[in-house]
Amino acid sequence: MKLTLAEPRLLKEPVSILSDLVNDVSFKVDNEKLEIVATDPANVVMVVFKLLSSAFIEYEVGSSEVISISLDNLNQILRRLKGNDTLSLELDKEKNKLKINMSGDSSRTFNLNLIELEDKDQNIPELSFKSKVVTNSKMIEDAIEDVGIVAESVSLGLDKEKMMIRGEGNLSNAHVELNKNEDTEIETENEIISKYSIEYLKKLIRGGKLSDKVVLEWADDYPLRLEYNVIDKLALSFILAPRVSDE
Amino acid sequence: MKLTLAEPRLLKEPVSILSDLVNDVSFKVDNEKLEIVATDPANVVMVVFKLLSSAFIEYEVGSSEVISISLDNLNQILRRLKGNDTLSLELDKEKNKLKINMSGDSSRTFNLNLIELEDKDQNIPELSFKSKVVTNSKMIEDAIEDVGIVAESVSLGLDKEKMMIRGEGNLSNAHVELNKNEDTEIETENEIISKYSIEYLKKLIRGGKLSDKVVLEWADDYPLRLEYNVIDKLALSFILAPRVSDE
Amino acid sequence: MKLTLAEPRLLKEPVSILSDLVNDVSFKVDNEKLEIVATDPANVVMVVFKLLSSAFIEYEVGSSEVISISLDNLNQILRRLKGNDTLSLELDKEKNKLKINMSGDSSRTFNLNLIELEDKDQNIPELSFKSKVVTNSKMIEDAIEDVGIVAESVSLGLDKEKMMIRGEGNLSNAHVELNKNEDTEIETENEIISKYSIEYLKKLIRGGKLSDKVVLEWADDYPLRLEYNVIDKLALSFILAPRVSDE
8 A cells, every 4th residue: 555645734634633532543545535434532523534545646555454553643743744745655564564754855754553453333423414504614713712712612503594603601601693695605494503512613623724614514402513625635524412401 | 881993902902911910900981981990919010091982983981881890801802803803892781791792704792791899999199200211112121021031120220311221130130221312212300210020010011012102200219100102092001119129 | 351243143042052951161262262162961962162253243352261151041141132233242350240232222231140160171072983974954953853753862874875864662663864965965984873862962953053054973883973063153063972772
């Protein structure tokens, strides 16, 4: 297996975001994509990350491979990438290592030990949503940060005209409204509202580094699905459990 | 009561500076101005902040109001202001809250609980000075920071030709001289000298963010008055107690 | 003694680097240069710093002088230098102080106490090297930082065609190769390899702030000599002990 990326940030940014949520992960690599499906230790959020073969300038995969590594170590290594580097990943089965090469002004190679990871097949839950918002990822990021000033959980509300982001703290409350307009597409049949952890959301909205647009889907007291896409290259999605209402 | 500011930094910067000195404060709002008069818990510095009605684009005040809040909470909220936001403050007497709205690319609203604060009328002491320096606020800031490298208190000296800023530490001493010139106006009858806490001065000189000019007035072993002005908009002044000489 | 520098960074940067390695030092000043020779408390690295008289715009030295000071205090003072300042150093023997003046927009003076320091003559060891690399200091800095991600010591290897920088950690290893080319001159008779502490190297490579080029000389299990030069102005060199192989 040998994979080469001309835009290493397509791997670097997702790994940085994921390393804040999970420790050890398995990459599954087949002819179409490199994929990570993982759940955080507290079982609050599931991450599904796909990097499509079309994102690579070199994509040689014999059979499907499962590569288990420490995400924290991989993240530390990928942080050493410089602006004009290309990144290649090569599996060295004999030595049980992942060979990571960065080439730019100089050539640097890291060999990361593979680890044993129990192969618990992560089943992505089947969710059905009747409400969907597509909006500017920076605006969602700001709204979550705003509400984070006063509260620990956020209520996401939606009606046909606007999305409402609210938080209630001991000393103050905050709310932000995003109206339906050219930046914000809204589809919903009913008014919905549900509560989520701000601590987690702050980690997930870092996906805005990958894409200007974010897709949000949710329902009353139901998981939130958050998705960032780079067309023909990657999809990073999160499924976040709701918080119970009596907090 | 409803007040709207097109330049929110006129409130944001003073609140940031004040929140480093005092915790809870009362805003007094009448037809002419919004005013805070407060003393730090150690009684070393008094702050007088006035934001004139002419600084606002909307200024509706029925009768005089006293609004008591946690300055720390207000500061955290105002830090969320973005470059092109307008800021409005509205008093919701029924809910006992101050409604703070930021409008720019999106509209965000914070409702901050009012608090109970004993109404101890702060009497601004009557001080009479015979010496005055008007100079560049950045130069004063640098001089205080320079002296802060070696000492914990600073002596401010003045004669007809120059202002002297000196500090004495265990291992070294430092002094900076500001000569009378186009940047530095000096008025004094006698030579004067007095000592002040550098720790406090470092907090007060942050007023340089509001105005390029600072006015300093002091006398021998007498309080220092430091003032920053934005004409027709705001005045931020501090009265700092001297340090006793035998330190 | 009075010395004036128009480019104060020629003193500021070396003092900043040295203050991270040694505490108290003696400057020796004679007609040709200002010099510091010092060893870190653990005896792992020796520093030799020379600032030539030709680097100064004013250089008055009566007889040779030895000036002992706390490097940490000097560093704190020099950090207050601003972009367009000139820096002058004057010895006040009566008061037993070093007078440090910074002149730019304003004039600031620091008087730093001299200290007593036992005059242990530092003998610079005579080393003989048969291998030498002259390369880009930024590339060496990056390589050391890269290897520092995975390991605590680094092996520096050299053959006629390339320099190899390698580190071995518990979970991964890293290596960087610098090939002989227009950026990298290599002279060696044999293949050599030796191990050094990354913790120390990270401090020494900060010398790259002074010069784009670094000279490295070493041999098998032998000290490493690292040198940064600014022609006709300064030379900053380090002699770093090797690490024993069984770590």
